[in-house]
Amino acid sequence: MTGHVRISFAAWGATVLGSLVLTPVFSGPFLFISAFFCAAVTGVGIGLQNLRVPRFVVPVVQLVVLVELIAFFFLRDTLRFGLVPWKQTVVEYNQQLVNAMDSINRFSAPLPPDSHLTLFAVSVISVTGLLIHLIAVQLKQAAWAGLLLLTMYTVPAATVHGGLPALLFIPPAIGYIVLLSAEGRTRLSRWGRRISGVSHLDAAEPVEASALGQAGRRIGLSVVALAALLPALLPALPEGVIGNGLAGSGAGNGVGASISATDPMLDMGKNLKRGDNVTALTYTGGPSAGTYLRLTALDLFDGNTWRISPRQSGRKISGDLSGPPGYTGDLSKVQTTKMQIDVSRTFRSQFAPVPYPLHSISLKNRWKYDASALDVVSSNGQVVGGQNYNLTSYDMRPTAQQLFDSTPGGEPDQYTSDVPSRTDPKIKDLAKQVTAGAKGNMFEEAALLQKWFRTDGDYVYSTENGHGSGMRALSDFLLKNKSGYCEQFATGMALMARTLGIPARVGIGFLPGQAGKDGQHIVRMHDMHAWPELYFQGVGWVRFEPTPPTRAATTPSWTDSAGAAINTPTTAPTSAPSTPGDGESPDISKPKNPKDVPDTAGAGPIDAGNWFTNGGGKAIGLMLGVLLLLCIPWLIRVLTRRKRFARAPGRAGVEGLWAEIRDTTRDLGLDWSDTATPRQIGDWLVSELPADAHPAAVRLARGLEAVRYAGLTDLQVDLRAEARTVRKALWGQAKFVRRWRARLLPPSWRWYLNRGSSEASDLLDEFDLALARLRSFLLPGRGRHAN
Structure with a gap:
């Protein structure tokens, strides 16, 4: 086998083994498809190199083959003549990757076997395999291929909640070692014939194992052991160090949550599903029962995601803000x-x-506001974390009658009435069916939609079953599974309202939180929430609450008497209309959450806990763990000593007792010689011990000498009493400090580590010899001169 073929196969194997780290993230047949694609790319590379094609041409042809495979398997409908990728192929491929990234960031692993997720996984693995082949074979720098294997690890590290299994590090490590070994063997073969390695201990052994292979396997064993043990022993990094910046680790100390301006809905979903329930903010004032706090409003829906529409430059905050849009009363x-x-x-x-x-x-300074949404946003990218500010808000309380009397008017903007063209007609039919009793009144339609989601429609709140707010996800939520969290309820009602001609958008923010002392309210990360806002002429944007009572206990006060408003004669409003506000004093006492509903309140703000719950328990556990770790050498010595003295009389028993005396002298800091004979050691012990222990030391040394050299096999040879006498005398002669060091940290326990590595080396010798026998059996013609 030529060198480039050997490295090519090793590169393929390293890629396949490295891709195993993605199994906790993706599901479905992505591994088999990726292995096939990488094999095809590897085969093309081997064939072209055998044909002496210029080196720079090989990766180009491999890339073309890979693109064709991906397009044919996943994007066949976009190909020209069923074979040639075209512009539409690129557009669709990009859209599939966008959908995949959205799913990866939005949902917890393992991800479902959707086609766009499989495409993403296969693309990552196949491109990585192509680059590994380029670096290892074409550039002949196999060592750098490990960085590419590391890139595949970043995907599960960023998405798997709770960390990766330690054993998952072993397959990539083995693949990397195989690749390095293949390259090393190829490099060595250029120097000529290999120098044969040593055979097994038996000089008559007819086969030999490669010395290079022996060294490589020992290095590989060490690397694999480190790869498996270090992740288990080292402290785990907080989730989000690589890709998920939403984890936390306790009240006030967690990483917290991140809400960006690019996709607030996505960030909210990630926090509800993965983030820790640390405190987000506290507030005082406002309605006594608390108030909803809003971050921003999402008014642009393209059929895939809800986002903030393009905005003009925000207005500088100086004095009072502009009035709420759509309000026509006297502020x-x-x-x-x-x-x-x-x-x-x-x-x-x-x-x-x-x-x-x-x-x-x-x-x-450095903050501005948008006149259409009345949200306050940073002008230079800084975050609001750590800010303390005062504000004044309008305490508006619209009534059901005022909203019922609102007449249809012009659209408030160019976004909030748009219904994507690919909206499922069944969603439109469902909206008409649910609101049939409203007789065309916009407010009654909105109230019936809210009631449908909260009670009549048999929807269930669950953070486990929400799969985004794209058109496909909304269709599944509204028409099939009927299970989701606030994102699906808010976006589902907003979309249905738009199909009925009611302008709608989605608000992102927080529930009122939990009441504390002195009028303070505590809002936690799991209080993040989404709700629909519907527009009524003369009143403005009005908040509704379609999320079931298991999450949001009450509805806005203006929707409580919605059913009675339809039978009330229409009269002119006697007071100024109002917009959605916070004065309805929502009841923040939430029912006990079911199993799949996140804890929205966390620990009670009034009870601050005690020293044990506020870190004392963790400190005690850490101290106990450290003490247990320090006790391992002592435990090893105690168990070993008991085993030796419990052994039956005979040859093995005498050897064990002699080893115990050897370890005792080492623990006490005495110079035991491994090259001395038993008689010499016996004479040395006599010089170190008091006179009353001399006979026991002599009998122990002579007994071992007889067992080793005189062939004594008498099972009645029992020297345990002599060994106890010698050991007791050694301890009596030692200083106080050395005795305690020998108890707590006996130096002799390190000998067992060396013995373990020696035994592992003997096992590897047997493995090397077995491989040599197998090679000689399969390739008898190569004999001792096989490369």
Whole structure:
């Protein structure tokens, strides 16, 4: 086998073994497809090199073959003439990867065997295999291929909650060793014939094992052992160090949650499913029962994701903000309420949590607001974590009658009425069916939609079953599984409202939180929430609550009497209309969460716990673990000594007692000689021991000498009493400090580690010899001169 063929096969094997780290993340046949694709690319490379094709041409042809395989297997409908990738192929491939990344960031592992996820996994593995082949075979730098194997590890490290199994490090390590061995053997073969290795201990052994192979296998064993043991022994990094920045580790100390301006919905879902329930913020003031705090509003839905629409440059905060959009009443007659918000440093958001509609806020420099959404956002990318600010909001309380009397008007913007063209017609039919009793009144339609999601539609709240807010996910949620979390409920109602001609958007923010002392409310990361906001002419944007009572206990006050409003004569409003507010004093006492509902309140804010729950228990556990680790040498010595003295009289028993005396002298710091004979050691012991122990030392040394050299096999040879006498005398002669060191950290236990490595080396010798025999049997013609 030529050198490049050997390395090519090794590169393929390293890629396949390295791809095993993706099994906790993906499901389905992605491993088999990837192995086939990599084998095809490897075969093309071997064939081209055998044909003496220029080196730079080989990876180009391999890339073409890989693209064709991926397109044919996954994107066949976009190919020209059923074979040639075209522009549509690139567009669809990009869309599939976007969907895959969205799913990876949104959902917990293991991911479902969806086609776009399989395509992503196969692409990652196949491209990695191509690059490994390029680096190891074409560039002849196999050692650098380990970095590519590491890139595949970043995917599960960023998505698997709780860390990866330690044994999962072994297959990539073996693959890397095989690749290095193949390259090393190829390099060595260029120097000529290999120098034969030593045969087994038996000089008459007809076959020999390669010395290079022996050394490589010993190095490989060490590397694999380190790969398996180090991850288990070293402290685990917090989840999110590589890819998931949403983990936390306790109240006030966790990494917290991140809400970006690019995809707030995605970040919210990640926090609800993976983030720890650390404190996000505390606030005082506002309604006595608490208030919803909003971060931003998502008004653009392209059929795949809900996002913030393109905005003009935000307005500088100076004095009062502009009035709530859509409101036509007299704002001077609307009461305001004051609040103070203290945001935890664990909450990394470019948006400031505020009630809606906001009147004024103390955040000035480097903060701006959007007039259409009234959200407050950083102007330079800084986060709100650690900020403390005061604000004033409008305390608006619309009534069901005011909303019922609202007449249809112009659209508030160009986004919130758009219904994607690929919306499932069954969703539109469902919306009409649910709102049939509203007789065309927009508010009654909205109220019936809310009631449908909370009670009548048999929907279930669960963070385990939510699969995003794209069109396919919404169709499954609305029409089939009926199980999801606040994202699905909010986006599902918003989409259905749009199909009925009601402008709608989705608000992202927090539930009111939990009441504490002195009017303070504590809001935690799992209080993050999404809700729909619907637009009514003259009133503005109004919040609704479709999420079931297991998550949101109450609905806004203006929806409580929605059914009675339809029978009430239409009259002109007697007071100024109002927009969605926080004055409805929502009841924040939530029912006990079912198993699949995240804990939205966490630990009670009033009970701060005790020293044990606030870190004392962990400290005690850590101390006990350290003590247990320090006791391992002592435990080894105690168990070994008991085993030796419990052994039956005879040759093995005498050898064990002699070994115990040897270890005792080493533990006490005495110079035991491994090259001396038993008689010489006996004379040395006599010089070290008091006179009353001399006979026992002499009998022990003579007994071992007789067993070893005189062929004594008498089973009645019992020297345990002599060994105890000698050991007791050695301990009596030692200093106090040395005795305690021998008890707590006996030096002799390190000898067992050396013995273990020696025995492992003997096993590897047997393995090397077995491989040599197998090679000689399969390739008898090569004999001792096989390369």
